[in-house]
Structure formats: C-alpha cells, structure tokens
Amino acid sequence: MKQDDGNSNFKNKLGKLPPPLFGEDDCDRPACHDMMSQMKKASQASQEKKAVDCPPNSGVLGRASWTLLHTMAAWYPDQPTAEDQQHMESFMSALARFYPCTWCARDFQANLEESPVPTSSRKELCQWMCEQHNLVNEKLGKSVFDCDLKNLDKRWRKNTQDPECKTSGLLH
Numbered sequence: 001m002k003q004d005d006g007n008s009n010f011k012n013k014l015g016k017l018p019p020p021l022f023g024e025d026d027c028d029r030p031a032c033h034d035m036m037s038q039m040k041k042a043s044q045a046s047q048e049k050k051a052v053d054c055p056p057n058s059g060v061l062g063r064a065s066w067t068l069l070h071t072m073a074a075w076y077p078d079q080p081t082a083e084d085q086q087h088m089e090s091f092m093s094a095l096a097r098f099y100p101c102t103w104c105a106r107d108f109q110a111n112l113e114e115s116p117v118p119t120s121s122r123k124e125l126c127q128w129m130c131e132q133h134n135l136v137n138e139k140l141g142k143s144v145f146d147c148d149l150k151n152l153d154k155r156w157r158k159n160t161q162d163p164e165c166k167t168s169g170l171l172h
C-alpha cells in the first residue's frame with residue numbers, strides 16, 4: 001500500500017489551492033513593480049561582490065518577514081471568503097510553528113493564543129499585524145507604530161505622497 005507522506009492530508013484539510021487573487025494584467029500595486037530594475041540592481045551588486053547576509057541573522061530575517069506579513073495583510077481582501085480566512089489562519093499558525101528564530105516563535109505562539117488572528121476583514125488583519133509587531137517593538141525597546149489603517153496603507157500598500165517612503169511611519 002502507498003505510504004501517505006502527510007501532503008495529501010494537508011491538501012484535504014485546506015482544499016484545492018485557490019488561484020491568485022489578481023490576474024496578470026491586474027497588478028497595479030507596488031509589490032508587483034519594477035522587476036527589471038531590481039534585476040539590474042541585483043546583477044550590479046553581484047558584480048561588485050558585496051557581502052550578502054548569508055545566512056540571515058534575526059534582524060535580517062525579521063525585517064524580511066515583517067515586510068511579507070504587512071504587505072500580505074495590506075492586500076488581503078476586504079471581504080474574504082471562508083476559504084481565504086482558513087488559509088490566513090493556517091499561514092499564521094504555520095509561521096508560529098516554523099519561524100526559524102526559536103524564541104521569537106515561542107513568544108509569537110503565545111501572542112497568537114492570547115489574540116487569535118482576525119481574518120474577517122483587511123482592516124482588522126492589518127491592525128492586528130501592526131499590534132503584533134508593536135509587541136515585539138516594545139519588548140526590544142523600539143518605537144511603536146501608529147496602527148491607524150491610513151498610516152499602515154501608506155507604509156505597506158501604496159503611498160502616492162511619499163512613493164520612496166522617506167518617512168518610516170514609526171512614532172517616537
């Protein structure tokens with residue numbers, strides 16, 4: 001008999017993977033922009049033989065992770081389907097389980113238990129993510145962020161007034 005490697009179980013639980021939420025022609029968002037100039041920069045950097053973060057330390061990993069998490073929340077649907085909600089819940093619990101900085105993961109798991117991820121709207125998810133990040137900022141003695149949705153959208157979704165993001169959005 002064929003052995004189950006666990007994948008089929010996972011697929012059964014989550015159902016068929018949904019198609020991406022946007023089509024190829026419909027990507028008017030910064031997260032989709034500018035692949036050519038990024039590729040140019042990457043090739044210049046490799047020619048200059050700059051040191052890379054290899055493997056990443058917790059700061060590099062943290063910045064990259066928060067970038068993904070806040071950007072993903074910024075583009076989460078305003079009215080998510082039940083399936084969207086289930087996938088977001090699974091994603092966050094997998095993150096809490098597998099986040100490679102073990103003490104970060106332990107605290108994040110405890111925070112998730114205390115304040116489960118709200119998946120019923122983009123606004124709630126964005127603000128929850130901001131609060132989660134602020135818990136870590138406070139723990140590390142850093143400035144906290146203003147979790148107003150307009151402020152979060154300027155930093156993580158689209159910013160027409162300050163497209164180069166010269167302001168960080170952090171409160172002092």
Ligand SMILES: Cc1cc2nc3c(=O)[nH]c(=O)nc-3n(C[C@H](O)[C@H](O)[C@H](O)COP(=O)(O)OP(=O)(O)OC[C@H]3O[C@@H](n4cnc5c(N)ncnc54)[C@H](O)[C@@H]3O)c2cc1C
Pocket residue numbers: 058059060061062063064065066070099103104105107108129130131132133134136137140142144145152155168169170
């Ligand atoms: C789930 C998780 C748990 C972590 N736990 C720990 C831990 O326990 N101990 C530890 O040392 N490190 C932890 N980290 C890493 C830590 O949070 C930082 O990423 C890391 O210290 C680098 O900090 P930074 O000052 O460069 O900017 P980051 O804190 O990574 O922030 C990057 C950018 O996000 C924006 N930002 C800041 N706060 C918010 C907010 N509340 N909402 C929206 N945007 C914001 C700012 O523009 C900032 O420049 C964790 C990371 C993650 C993803």
